[in-house]
Amino acid sequence: MKxxxxxxxxxxxxxxxxxxxxxxxSVTAVTRRPDAFPLSGAALRVAGADIMDAEAVDHAVAGHDAVISTVGVPYTKEPVTVYSEGTANVVQAMQSHGIRRLVCVSSIGVNYEDAPGEAFIFRKLIVPVLLRMGRPLYDDAARMEEIVRAGDLDWTIIRPAGLFDGTTTTDYVVSTTRHPGWFTSRKDLADALVREGVDNRNVGATVEVITTQGVPSYFQVFVKEALHIGGNKK
Structure with missing residues (x-):
């Protein structure tokens, strides 16, 4: 598959x-910094392009079977538009070239709901801080979701929880409803993105991806995400 x-x-x-x-x-890896991309291979093409550049996006999308977007930004107080404007460029390019399958990353913070069994301190202290600090990001991710749903494509929106670096892919949960857990391993998220895109799972659905094994502590996530230690990029 391309x-x-x-x-x-x-x-x-x-x-x-x-x-x-x-x-x-076969993969075309799109990045603004192609010279810094660490992977190589006969089936890999690295394309230097900015998702905010509609013409560059159009060139990158042409000739493929499916599109996966892992675009993300750190927490910021400034307005965020990369999710909505960038994804609008992707949707337009896909429509122009007759490409149907789109899988993109959003966030569980877009439409937060308490999950059964969540600890009191997490629900009442940590979550409100993270949601407040990430509001510009979540607001734009919500706009992106609206664009995707209106685009007449075979789409899947994936909402991960708090991201952390796991070492292996686990038996993670994919759910169309709020599932207990506020953590998602990047390994699990990457696996879900490929599975959804290649296997055409959950077409026309918004799903959560939740890691339940080997997750960090609430305190570790709070320090990393709320205090900007270690970054927050997808």
């Missing part, structure tokens, strides 16, 4: 690219 992956030089994008190549797919 896949194009936007945000390919981010942590999740690299993992998704690596997995797709290992499974025998």
């Amino acid at each position: 896949l194009v992956i936007f945000g390919a030089n981010g942590p999740t994008g690299r993992l998704a690219t690596e997995q797709a190549l290992a499974e025998g797919h």
Whole structure:
């Protein structure tokens, strides 16, 4: 299968690219910094393009079977538009070239609901801080979701929880309803992105991907995400 992956030089994008190549797919990895992309291979093409550049996106999308977007930004107080404007460019390019399958990363923070069994301190202290600090990001991700749903494509929106670096793919949960857990391994997210895109799972649905094994503590996530230690890019 011919896949194009936007945000390919981010942590999740690299993992998704690596997995797709290992499974025998052809991949175009789209990144603003092609010289810094660490992967190589006969089935890999690295394309230098900005998702905010409609013409560059159109060139990158042409000739593929499916599009995966792992584009993400750190928490910020400034307005965010990369999700909505960038994805609008992707949707337009896909429509122009007759490409149907789109899988993109959003966030569980877009439409937060308490999950059964969540700890009191997490629900009442940590979650409100993370949601407040990430509001510009979540607001734009919500706009992106609206664009995707209106685009007349075979789409799947994936909402991960708090991202962390796992070492292996686990038996993660994919759910169309709020599932207990506030953590998602990037390895699991990358696996879900490839599975959804290649196997055409959950077409026309918004799903959560939740890791339940080997997750970090609430405190570790709070320090990393709320205090900007270690970054927050997908």
